Amino acid sequence: MPYSTQRAAIILAAGKSTRMKSAHSKVLHSVGGRSLLEWVTALARSVGVEKIICVVGGDNEDVQRKATELGLEIAIQEPQRGTADAVGAAKNALKDFDGNVIVLCADAPLIRKDTVEATFNALENGADVVAVGFVPEDAGSYGRLVVKNGQLLKIVEAKEASEEELAIPLCNSGMLAANTTHLFAALADVGCDNVKGEYYLTDLIEITSKSGKNVVSIEASADEVLGINSRVDLAIAERAFQEKMRQDMLENGVTLRDPQTTFFSWDTQIEADADIGANVVFGVGVRVETGAVIHPFCHIEGAHVGPNTQIGPFARLRLGANLAEGAKAGNFVEIKKANIGKGSKINHLSYIGDAEIASGVNVGAGTITCNYDGYRKHKTTIGEGAFIGTHTSLIAPVTIGAGAYLATGGVITKDVPADALALGRAPQTHKEGWAKRYREAQEKLKAKREDKTSNKNKG
Secondary structure, X not given: OOOOOOEEEEEEOOOOOXXXXXXXXXXXXXXXXXXXXXXXXXXXXXXXXXXXXXXEEOOOHHHHHHHHHOOOEEEEEOOOOOHHHHHHOOOXXXXXXXXXXXXXXXXXXXXXXXXXXXXXXXXXXXXXEEEEEEOOOOOOOOOEEEEEOOEEEXXXXXXXXXXXXXXXXXXXXXXXXXXHHHHHHHHOOOOOOOOOOOOOOOHHHHHHHHOOOOXXXXXXXXXXXXXXXOHHHHHHHHHHHHHHHHHHHHHOOOEEOOHHHEEOOOOOEEOOOOEEOOOEEEOOXXXXXXXXXXXXXXXXXXXXXXXXXXXXXXXXXXXXXEEOOOOEEEEEEEEEEEEEOOOOEEEEEEEEEEEEEOOOOEEOOOOEEEOEOOOOEOOEEEOOOOEEOOOOEEEOOEEEOOOOEEOOOXXXXXXXXXXXXXXXXXXXXXXXXXXXXXHHHHHHXXXXXXXXXXXXXXX
């Protein structure tokens, strides 16, 4: 939709991530199968932001690489001297931009679209600067928003706050928005006369307020502004994400037999009247249609599960698995990069990879598509109504014609014509009396060993 003023975003991603205790920046860690940086980028784009600048540390090549992949402009903060300094690093990238800009933290993936929209709307309705606050259960070390008669006077850091200011419940989320021209002009007046000797972005509030500008705050919920600095924070954010997804699924008509053991990714799509059992994990890129039943202990990623299908228990659907209406992938079945036709059944203990299976096919237990020769993957094609006997190995590339029958235990290396019977195992032979002779010989050997032991003991 068109907006009255152009919108930009500055994403702060230059933190050292020391509390995460990881070889990777915290913004590359994931919630719901999506990196924190991707979450914040998608949020900005969802409200019509036209230009996004990601501020990163000069030595963090991984974050720079990820930002480039996401199509973001990169600004380097080197050395790192506080949040105001970080925002200032984006000045050159926005020198020709005339509009409103929001400052977002790359480590806060749960911010809601409505909150960002409300922040921009406040600017478009006459505010010069907008800060986003929240009320946590424990204000602790958060900066406090000092508001009087509807005007935000300043944000004071907890370490420098008076007792009266520490009693204020409204805390700083780290989100702030302003017109770009005013933002960078005010940043020039921010100093570093504080405990840490850093340039605080929060000082911009008091500078702007004292100049007679209209400075306001809006309030977000505490759960959405969670900043992730440690593994504990990451776990809390993941739990919050999962709880929201579970609630959304239930409200949209999806049955979750045990919601607390069902796990989703950011893009999981499940239609109403699907039935999901306990201990099911959905990776990225899954779509489940109506009437599908997914039994307990299944792992599904990058797959399409058609209407009225049956999955599991203990099934794994990998990238490219595509099950048509009424198909079945039963217990201990793994499917990868394969189309399974309407009503086809793979009931147990099978691996189907790089395959095209038509409708009405029955795949017996223990069937394996042998698709990899050590260098390349090869395709298996099975025609409509074919019957694949138990414990069959299909050596790809191979095609099984429609209506063909493959006898149990076959190793199929050649194409099978339609409606043919394929026997891919050695013929059975009988050796009459062999078992009896074998037992008699073994009994004689046993008796000799016992006699030898007895004589040795007597000696």
